[in-house]
Amino acid sequence: MHVEPHPIIWGSLLKACKIHRNLEIGKEIGKLVTEMNPDHSGRYIQLFTWQTSMNNEKETAINQHSEKLAVAFGLTHTKPGTGIRIFKNLNVCEDCHDVMKLISGIYNREIVMRDIIWFHCSRDGRCSCADYW
Known part of the structure; x- marks a missing residue:
């Protein structure tokens, strides 16, 4: 390439x-993509789903609740107090929504989830949507 490739090119x-x-x-x-952009939780999910794609049961579970996996990677790969941003192309289920609120309070993190309809900003155990979505 004539230019330095962007992480999106590497993701493709x-x-x-x-x-x-x-x-x-x-x-x-x-490895290269996660080093270039370690705060992009989607890359970790992409890598994990690829590694588990040989097992259909695991792949289905990950695709349904990938935001839990994303927040786990965010907690383990960022400094304490750093916010976590998650983008999901499906609606967030009630269980995942409650888990994000709980984690935000326990770990003192701001967790912003964007699903196909809403932004959910969990902080101190509460969500900006006031549990209405």
């Missing part, structure tokens, strides 16, 4: 590695 290549089942190159790209 990572997806292509998944489609073509090229695990070796995918691992290298995954």
Whole structure:
């Protein structure tokens, strides 16, 4: 390439590695992408779902509640007190919504989840939607 590739380009290549089942190159790209943009929780989910895609039961569970996985990675890969941002292309379920409120209070973190309809900003055990969505 004539320009330095953006993390989005690397993410596209990572997806292509998944489609073509090229695990070796995918691992290298995954490492590079997470180093370039460690705060992007979607990359961790993308890598995890790829690694578990050989097992359909695990893949289904992750796709349904990926925000729990994203917040777990966020908690383990960021400094205490850092906010966590999660983008989801499905509605957040009530259980995940309650978990995010609980985690925000326990770990003193602001967790912002964006689903297809709402922004949910959990802080100090409460959500900005006032549990209405």
